[in-house]
Amino acid sequence: MPELPEVEIVCRNLNEILKPPFQIASWQFFRKDLRFKIPQKELLQLLNKDILAIQRRAKYILFETADAVIVSHLGMTGSWRVESKDWNKRKHDHVAFEFKTDLFLIYEDARRFGFIEFFKKSEVHQRFADLGPEPLAKETDFDQLTKNFKKLSSPIKIALMNQKFLVGVGNIYASEVLFRSGVSPLKKCSNVTAEQYKLIWKWTKKILESAIEKGGSTIENYRNSFGESGGYQASFFVYGRKGQLCIKCNTPVRSLVQGGRTTFWCKTCQK
Template identity: 40%
Template sequence: MPELPEVEVSRLGISPWLLNQTINKIIVRDKRLRWPVPDEIFLAEGKTIVNIRRRAKYLLIDVGDGEIILHLGMSGKLRVIDADFPTIKHDHIDIVLGSGKCLRFNDPRRFGACLWQPKGATHTLLSKLGPEPLTDDFDTDRLVALSKGKKSPVKTFIMDNDVVVGVGNIYANEALFMSGIDPRRAAGRVSAKRYALLTAAIKEVLAKAIEQGGTTLKDFAQSDGNPGYFAQHLRVYGRAGQECEICSTEIKSVVIGQRNTFYCPNCQK
């Protein structure tokens, strides 16, 4: 599933092509996504796109009196292409622009979403989300306060969208390694000092991933679609059985919350 950096790079990639463009037409070839595509999205036809923002892993296309909400799910891709470019299997939605281009949404597994949010309203999917990790609203004090008494693993804790949004599996593994915290440790047994390290690590690993993804932005103007997971250096994720880059101890793998988890038993305590 695309994580926050991939979604943010998607936003950066499509924005130059969509901002200030009029939506001439919306084509829905198949409504059967994770939730049925509502007819309300056709309210965007004839409107001008005034902003494109991201909330957690959702993209919101603002047309003034409402927003189209897009979620890539597990396999969704966005492409900016000529509106008459031939469709392929699983091309479910086109947002056709006055420029002759269109934003095309392809989703083989159909776990993505295309929804509508009226101006001034907050969709139920967005109403209870925690703060964005790269803002000042996410800080050490928040982690310390919310972790008190929690027996669940710290990795599960930081992946909870009520605590902070967008810290997916890959980046949770990497941030815990950077801060020297064993992902299995109970969230309530992590000190404030170590939560300060973890807060900084989360911000650093996500910001660096977004920066690395910036080199792929040109791909959004090509017919082969968005970059998906871009090349980046991962220090523990997916490296079970390999040597730790810091101490040469073998990286271990364990399942936490039904997600593969990777850690160095020497560097992380």
């Protein structure tokens, strides 16, 4: 599943290739729904309008016109790729938009957990009202974040992945952050010390930035918009390494299920 680094990379790729502003010349829809119904009628209203910016918020990609925003979520297996005129439709291509520049942007998604939504610009903030701060944004107040987390009784791994408290840390990077910080994923948020929170925020930023630099992580099928896979999976310390020896202490890496997701950790290194 694409997490923050992978979505950030898709946004950067699209900006690099498409160089907003550009106009939408046509839409092609190959089915009515993804995870939700595709808002075809609203999207057709955007013909001949300029896309002014492509931005990321949490794990959403925002295509912005002067008064509307198309919100895209990649779900488990979604991707946007850019093609030129004589592109060949693949089995799981569901939506294509053509630009006045003769380029096409195609949404492909085998499992269809992704979705596309339409909002008026004045209403889009409501869509994101429940989201916490961005870990890589300069204005994020990590002292306040520590205070908020100290009030929680849930295990730190579960809270780290809760987008209401902090966006963009999914299952993979939560395991990696807690390992690097030396904090047990089972530790209650209220028992995590201020020193440990400092480490958690430091490693959250470092790991996400490093993953973006290395092109993201390709676990199943993630590809960027140039069709390239990521390289950060080679840097995992614990994720997907159950039974293999811990890089720091040589005891076997363990796994456990928390909130329906598999956590990888080292019982010796993480307290």
